[in-house]
Amino acid sequence: MVVRIRKRNFFNLLIALLFLSATSAQESTDYIWYDLAKVYKYGKVSQNTQNPFQRFPDTMQKAVRPEVWSLSLNPAGVTIKFKTQADQIIIKYKVKGKLAFPHMPATGVSGIDLYLKNKMDKWQWVKGTYHFSDTISYNYQLDNSSGKLKEFMLYLPLYATVEGMQIGVSQSNGINIQKSEGSLPMIIYGTSITQGACASRPGNAWTNKLGRKTGIPILNFGFSGNGWLEPEILEYLVQQQARAYILDCLANFDRPSLGPDEAYKRLIYSVAKIRAIHPNTPIIFTDHAGYGDADIYSPRKHAVDRLNKANHKAYELLLAKGDQNLYLLTQQQIGLQSRDFVDGLHPTDGGMEKYAAAYFNLVSEIFNK
Amino acid sequence: MVVRIRKRNFFNLLIALLFLSATSAQESTDYIWYDLAKVYKYGKVSQNTQNPFQRFPDTMQKAVRPEVWSLSLNPAGVTIKFKTQADQIIIKYKVKGKLAFPHMPATGVSGIDLYLKNKMDKWQWVKGTYHFSDTISYNYQLDNSSGKLKEFMLYLPLYATVEGMQIGVSQSNGINIQKSEGSLPMIIYGTSITQGACASRPGNAWTNKLGRKTGIPILNFGFSGNGWLEPEILEYLVQQQARAYILDCLANFDRPSLGPDEAYKRLIYSVAKIRAIHPNTPIIFTDHAGYGDADIYSPRKHAVDRLNKANHKAYELLLAKGDQNLYLLTQQQIGLQSRDFVDGLHPTDGGMEKYAAAYFNLVSEIFNK
Structure with missing residues (x-):
């Protein structure tokens, strides 16, 4: 064309x-x-x-x-x-x-x-x-x-x-x-980090790195500060065919109006929405990757721990209920250290590389099973 | 105080x-x-x-x-x-x-x-x-x-x-x-990369990372675009006591007015200046770390190769003449890949981490001999 x-x-x-x-x-x-x-x-x-x-x-x-x-x-x-x-x-x-x-x-x-x-x-x-x-x-x-x-x-x-x-x-x-419908995409619903903050250029955003590493198309639904696992967005996302759904919204739940309990509820709800249409599509729950100053400012460490506990609890409940295609990407697997943050919230390009590598390892495992 | x-x-x-x-x-x-x-x-x-x-x-x-x-x-x-x-x-x-x-x-x-x-x-x-x-x-x-x-x-x-x-x-x-005279510093004479481009924050510049990793004070004489191994600057630097001198200026020699021959001459000259006062202080010659697009735009690959050849030639000549305290940090040891550059010249934070790690390995070897 x-x-x-x-x-x-x-x-x-x-x-x-x-x-x-x-x-x-x-x-x-x-x-x-x-x-x-x-x-x-x-x-x-x-x-x-x-x-x-x-x-x-x-x-x-x-x-x-x-x-x-x-x-x-x-x-x-x-x-x-x-x-x-x-x-x-x-x-x-x-x-x-x-x-x-x-x-x-x-x-x-x-x-x-x-x-x-x-x-x-x-x-x-x-x-x-x-x-x-x-x-x-x-x-x-x-x-x-x-x-x-x-x-x-x-x-x-x-x-x-x-x-x-x-x-x-x-x-x-x-x-x-070029125009090619290509293979099914991975659909990523996330936060500012998913949207790309703070990559120094678009190609260094973890989602774009993951696309290049895997060769799988990516649909980026990262909304800075607004990755809240909302019904109207899930409604749209589940209308698409996908190779995997990634729910990487936890960093946006660290606010009084949301929090761990709401994260737990919305994760369960999100999976129900996806499963109603896609009973077997892999779904990844991603942990909050942490804050750059969590080691020295305990309120931030606790906030992350509570959110990740909710993430794991939702994951385990759904596993126990028999979901065979649910996966967890843990904070430890992402492995950010304080040097990997620009402002304590958003990864540097070095942090983006760690994110992409952690996702690559997990999706390689999933798709090669 | x-x-x-x-x-x-x-x-x-x-x-x-x-x-x-x-x-x-x-x-x-x-x-x-x-x-x-x-x-x-x-x-x-x-x-x-x-x-x-x-x-x-x-x-x-x-x-x-x-x-x-x-x-x-x-x-x-x-x-x-x-x-x-x-x-x-x-x-x-x-x-x-x-x-x-x-x-x-x-x-x-x-x-x-x-x-x-x-x-x-x-x-x-x-x-x-x-x-x-x-x-x-x-x-x-x-x-x-x-x-x-x-x-x-x-x-x-x-x-x-x-x-x-x-x-x-x-x-x-x-x-x-706090005020402490502390131990002898490492003196670094370099380019924009030494000055800190493009770290997302000062602590992520490789020089500052190296200072934290080693605990050794750093004197940063990185001058963006202007690290030309000039007599008047060397004159000043050799007046200081140092634990090591790092000459990391090659990236600024890729211009018509300088080039590989001039780099070679100025490296030899720099060592003569330093050795006149500091016969045994370790001196590190650092390679040009390369360009982010060298794999696909050959003029930039050739420019780097020629500069690094000059760097190695100067290093080997001085070794052959009996200098016992000269070291080389090679492009390969720094190991930047295209993802480690913001603009093809300046490292991302990920690239800065690689720089710091390569220097840390080398200076650890030197100081633990």
Whole structure:
């Protein structure tokens, strides 16, 4: 599927001028520009949505709380795959929302990330030079004198709502947008950590790492501060076919209005909802991975312990009742230490790697049984 | 040494008000404020400098290029140690320069980091809540109902010039600033990676990790983009007594004006300078740790290979000439993979951990011989 657009409007001209200096190595390259709004996107179920990059279908706007809806507009885990022979790729886009957070850089919050399928069939990170302002732009210089057709995967921003994105490749080459229904995804319902905080770039979010490690598509339903195991979201999630459901919401239950008892109840409820439609699909209960200062500030250690106790209790009850496809990812298995946190709540890239490795070990076990 | 200041000026009042909401848990705590400008600082040689937080003595301003001088004002690796019984600590300060970079969050660029010596005599990270604006503030809530005197270490910002810093502790307690000449430091002359890019917070910079892992003081002479093995800087460094010299500048030699031949020459020169005064002090030559996209963009792989070849050649020549105290930290030992980079040049926190571990292994070998 090729969507070719030759708009010669002022916006494009501006961007082209902006990149003239960045691309001075190859004299005045002409680019063909493609609008990425309408192309096929991985990591989202419904392709036709008001904002083409949002995670939920439009119908969910009325179903969920405004906070959840707003976060669902951030395309965490949404990717575009394409093939091109070009050795120069430019991507430019606009976002709504903050470019960066105090504890998470712009490259993570509103940045994108490009990977290339290498000769070993592995996704290999591609360096881009970037510019953040009203329009964000990334410029990728590739080593492709042979002019071979290569496959790329582009991760969209973790924490910013995208409002228009275009990709430009050198005049002599085009791009082919990839579309494959592929295998069943893993559906992950979670918190800010699932959404990607505080990865330094989208490719380093644990969910995206897990997708690359396993080759299994991921649907990211992480909602910063709002992963509350809510009926309306479960209702939607169970309508999808999945290879596994991951419930990784516990970090958002450490608040007076929720807490361990509510976590316990909602976990039981969530499994009932899933099992009504998917009697045998693996479900993973993930522990709260802890806080970076739990060793020296006991209230936080106790809060985590209580939540994880509730998690284990729900898990054991359901096992005792005969569920054969329930799994637990423990705090110990994730194994975060204080150095693995940015702010005591959110993992660093090092912490993200630990998360991804722990999940990879567990899902490998599950799927290889 | 206690410096107690009871200024009731408008600035303090403003900050106190700012924190009223953050500290609402303990009703209207009164704070004693201490000016951190004049207190003893670790990680710098000269205590009496125009900017109390800068790394170089004032005399270096005339000796070095303006770029180096400007970067030396960023207090990377500068720390303050103190003891207190307080369970509430507030630090507020102003900085000159950017609060954040696109690829490095504010918590890393202009943020601070607090550690506490735990019962096992290890430095344990302390979570703070922070606020970044014209005045930056961090608020630490501790678990200290026993009122025990505890020892803290405060890391200053990696990439921002500090202009005034105050610490406040609850009225009933004071703080004791620590000062100990301690053992000889390791002197590190390096690049942006040595200065701390792109750690998400100062404590996660590899130099600071190495300091905690070894218990050996560190003098950080990392100058972003400007670690060029220059005579005037070596002249200063060799005036200091050191337990080891680390020359980790190669990443800054990948530019037309420098390059592998110049790296080779300057490494030989650097060792001659050091050996003239310190005939037996261990010197470490560190390889360029590579680029995140070297596997797919060969010019960057070749640039690194050529620089590291020059590094090894200089090392081997000096070994052959009989130097008994020269060591090499190789790219392979550092072992960064593409996931360990934010932007292809600068390590993530995961990459910083690998750097620190590689150095720790090497210096442990050296010092345990």
